[in-house]
Amino acid sequence: MKKLLLFILLVALGGPVFGQTYTVYYTVSSTNWAGSTSKWATGEYTGDINGLTSSTFGTGTVSGLYPGSTGKASGPDFPEKVDKPDIMLIRAGHTVSFTNIFYYNGIILIEPGATLFLNKLDNEKGRLIMDADSYIIIRPGGDIKAASQTDSGLSADFLEIGGKKINGNAINFMPFPRNDGVFWLNPEYLDCIQKEFNMSGNNSDPTAPNKCDYLAYPPTPQPVDLTHYTVRSTGSSVEVRWEAAKEWNFSHYVVEWSTEGSTFTPAGTISAKGTDYGKQVYSFRHSPGLAGTVYYRLLTVDIDGTVEDKGTRVVRIGAEVFNAHAKNGRVHITYNGPAESQLVLFDTSGRVIKNAGLSTEGFETAGIAPGMYLLQISNSLERKVTRVVLQ
Secondary structure: OOHHHHHHHHHHHHOOOOOOOOEEEOOOOEEEEEOOOOOOOEEEEEOHHHHHHHHOOOOOOOOOOOOOOOOOEOOOOHHHOOOOOOEEEEEEEEEEOOOOEEEEEEEEOOOOOEEEEEHHHHHOOOOOEEEOEEEEOOOOOEHHHHHHHHOOOHHOOOEEEEEEHHHHHHHHOOOOOOOOEEEOOOHHHHOOEEEOOOOOOOOOOOOOOOEEEEEOOOOOOOOOOEEEEEEEEEEOOEEEEEEEEEEEEEEEEEEEEEOOOOOOEEEEEEOOOOOOOOEEEEEEOOOOOOOHHHHEEEEEOOOOOEEEEEEEEEEEEEEOOOEEEOOOOEEEEEEEEOOOOOOEEOOOOOOOOEEOOOOOOEOOOOOOOOOEEEEEOOOOEEEEEEEEEEO
């Protein structure tokens, strides 16, 4: 029973956290112009995707991406198969070409020197379609390219992610350093910059513009969606804990603290994990070195430096102190909670006699009959009641 209660407590506190296990298909040979003959092997990986590299696996044994199609990497019936991988890893130096309509919901990881090629030349149908929960991770030096007949740049619908079509004759992702140099493209936030440029190619006149569009996707800052944010005292220290549902194109968090709730000082900086879709859990501990009321504020910082205040929380360090006494026509209060507190004086029948704000001078009792009263204090931290006798 004790072990069961301990397990329930760990779950309720959000820990321990175990690494997610992914089914991975990774290339074992490089092909060009023929996605249907790309060679793949399969394996499993547990942990942070940032740690997944070619060295994670050996040479591997060639297998198909779905039953009955040994070595093939394309086909419109791919989503209907039961063994589709969570991650497709294109290893350094390898090129995978799609010459058909390829449906895939998951993560494509392109290593440095690796290329994903979408081919629509010679009446091919190279096209990649992914859902809005899918991701393309391009490490520095990795690339996505596409080619089509040069007669119509807008006729090439190469890439569709979450219902967003990406048109153009050339697709080249510009890697912006993030997560130790890893560029994550979140298709839900595609921000397409198009620029017409000249290139040679299949034109008879290599100097003539062929109306290709160069498409780059700089990270677009997005608000972080916090699903949980609490502050609690643990003896002489404080734990700030929060959960984020999304962190795409996001840099880091800043935890600040204050003794009076208006002037804040940084307590620490926490880098965003941002390595997987789904919930990310953070915990930050701080020792202010004092007793009483302490305020904490959580800031989120996007990759462009935009700062958003996620709110202030208040916590008490040490024992609670709240008492009141009447003297010389005033009620004086001793309290070690938030200064932004409201006071309500009740008689013994529950009738409100007086409302006041918390101050060092207390409040006047002129016109109030002598007797026993109840004094309530309330704020963002708590609501407490104590007795006071007026003479």
